[in-house]
Amino acid sequence: MTRPAYTEALVHSGVLTHLAAFDPHVAGTPPLGLDLPDSDIDILCHAPDPQAFASAVWEACRDLPGFAMWQWQGSDRPVIARFHCAGWVLELFGQACPVAEQLGWRHFAIERRLLALGGxxxxxxVMARRQAGAKTEPxxxxxxxxxxxxxxALLTLEQLDDDTLRARIGA
Incomplete structure (x- = not known):
């Protein structure tokens, strides 16, 4: 059985609408076209008030199958939640810094850029490495x-111009 497109899971869950106040951004392998059957959908959020974010997530998602939520102990204590929807696992990540500064978004942005340049x-x-068992960044x-x-290492490529990246890729 094939699962629906990740965009259907996003629409069906309503999570982007429910968490609009937290500037949700979809990241990870599905929007890159590098997902595998066990890939999840990552949604990165700006959550300067972790308690407010946790409350909003609880209100919006608590009844969804497999719902779980926790908060990291270190750093700025991001809040993470997971649940199932339309054949996918969705993972929410709420961190105090704006999404554009989060490591997950920065990795996603350089990966998207490399894929656009590399053809x-x-x-x-990259997909062959993923199918052989490698996580995305490795x-x-x-x-x-x-x-x-x-x-x-991937983050060292962020500031390179497109011509330099193309040369690095061999495109």
Whole structure:
């Protein structure tokens, strides 16, 4: 059985509407076209008041299948929630800093840019690594030959211009 498009799960859940006050942004592998059967949908939110965010999430999502919510202990204590909808797992991540500054969004933005610049050959190479078991950032790092921590290494590419990135990709 195939699951519906991730966009259907977003519409069916209503989460983007319910959490509009927290500037929700969809990230992760489905919008990149790199999802696997067990991929989830990541929704990053700006939650300067974790309690207000948790209350809004509870109100909007508590009755959805598999709902769970927790708060990290370290750093700025982001709130995370997961639930199932329309064949997908959705994961909400509410952090005090604006979405554009969150590491998850920054990774998503550079990955989206690399895929746009690299074309289908690059996408296929990343997807092959994903299908072999690599998580998203390590798959990109492997294809690009980036050494060290793949999460940190990808962020070193953010400020490079498109021509430099194309050369790095080999496109």
């Amino acid at each position: 289908e050959t690059f996408r296929a190479a 798959a990109f790092a492997q294809v690009l030959g980036l050494a060290g921590d793949p999460y940190a």
